[in-house]
Amino acid sequence: MSVQAERDEGILRYSLAERILHWFVALTFIYLMLSGFAVGYPRMAWLYDFLGGGQTVRFLHPIVGVAFTIGFVLMLVMWLRDMVFDDKDRAWARDLRTYVREGHSRVDVDRFNAGQKGYFWFAVVTGAALFITGLPLWFPGLMSGGWNQLARLLHHVVFLLTVGGFIIHVYMSTMMLPGTIPGMTGGRVTRAWAAWHHPSWFRKREAASAGPQEQPGADRS
Numbered sequence: 608m609s610v611q612a613e614r615d616e617g618i619l620r621y622s623l624a625e626r627i628l629h630w631f632v633a634l635t636f637i638y639l640m641l642s643g644f645a646v647g648y649p650r651m652a653w654l655y656d657f658l659g660g661g662q663t664v665r666f667l668h669p670i671v672g673v674a675f676t677i678g679f680v681l682m683l684v685m686w687l688r689d690m691v692f693d694d695k696d697r698a699w700a701r702d703l704r705t706y707v708r709e710g711h712s713r714v715d716v717d718r719f720n721a722g723q724k725g726y727f728w729f730a731v732v733t734g735a736a737l738f739i740t741g742l743p744l745w746f747p748g749l750m751s752g753g754w755n756q757l758a759r760l761l762h763h764v765v766f767l768l769t770v771g772g773f774i775i776h777v778y779m780s781t782m783m784l785p786g787t788i789p790g791m792t793g794g795r796v797t798r799a800w801a802a803w804h805h806p807s808w809f810r811k812r813e814a815a816s817a818g819p820q821e822q823p824g825a826d827r828s
C-alpha cells in the first residue's frame with residue numbers, strides 16, 4: 608500500500624489472521640463464561656434457556672474449553688515476540704498513575720504497553736490453569752475425590768479471576784480508550800490514535816509503510 612493510501616485509511620494494527628484468532632478466543636471465552644455461571648450458580652440457571660439446556664451445556668462446556676485452549680495457545684505463539692517485557696515496561700509501570708488518570712503514558716510505548724502485556728500473560732496463565740483444573744472435572748476417574756474437590760475449587764476461583772480481567776479488558780478497549788476497537792474490527796486505527804498511544808510503534812509503521820508489504824507486528828516491519 609502506498610504512503611498516501613495508508614494516510615487516508617489509517618494504520619493497519621491487526622492483520623486479518625490476528626483478528627480472526629482474537630474473536631475466536633473472545634467468543635469461546637464468552638460461551639465458557641456464561642455456561643460457567645449457569646453450571647456454578649443455581650441462581651443463574653436461567654442462562655441454560657439461552658444456551659440450549661442443562662445437558663447441552665454440560666456436554667459443550669469442556670469441548671468449547673478445548674477450542675478456547677487451542678485458540679489461546681495459537682495467540683501465545685502469534686504475539687509472543689511483541690509481549691516480552693522490557694525496560695520501557697518498567698518505566699510505564701512506574702508511571703501507572705498518569706496512565707490511570709489520563710489514559711495515556713509519557714513512555715515511548717511500542718506495539719503493546721505493559722498493561723496490555725500484563726493482560727496477555729494473565730490470560731495465558733489463567734487459561735492454562737482452567738484447562739488443567741478442568742480435566743479432572745471432565746474425567747472424574749482421573750484422580751481421587753480429594754484432588755477432584757481441589758480442582759473444582761481452583762477452577763472456580765480462576766474462573767472468577769478471568770471474569771474480572773475480561774470486564775476490565777472490555778471496558779478499557781471499548782469505553783475508556785476511544786478509537787481502540789476499530790483496530791480489532793476493521794484492522795485499522797487512526798494515525799492520531801497510534802501516535803498518542805503507541806508512539807514508538809507508530810514511527811516504525813510510518814517508516815515501514817513506504818515499503819511494499821504491511822506488517823502490523825513492530826519487529827517484523
Ligand code: HEM
Pocket residue numbers: 620629632633634636637719722723724726727730773776777780781787788789790791
Ligand atoms: C467482547 C470481548 C472483547 C473485546 C470487545 C475485546 C477488544 C479488544 C481490542 C479492541 C483489542 C485491541 C487493543 C489495542 O489495539 O490496543 C484487544 C486486544 C487483545 N485482546 Fe481482546 N477483546 C475481547 C475479548 C478478549 C478475550 C476473552 C481475551 C482473552 C481471554 C482477549 C485478549 C486480548 C489480548 C491478549 C489482546 C492484546 C493485548 C491487549 O490489547 O490487551 N480479548 N481486545
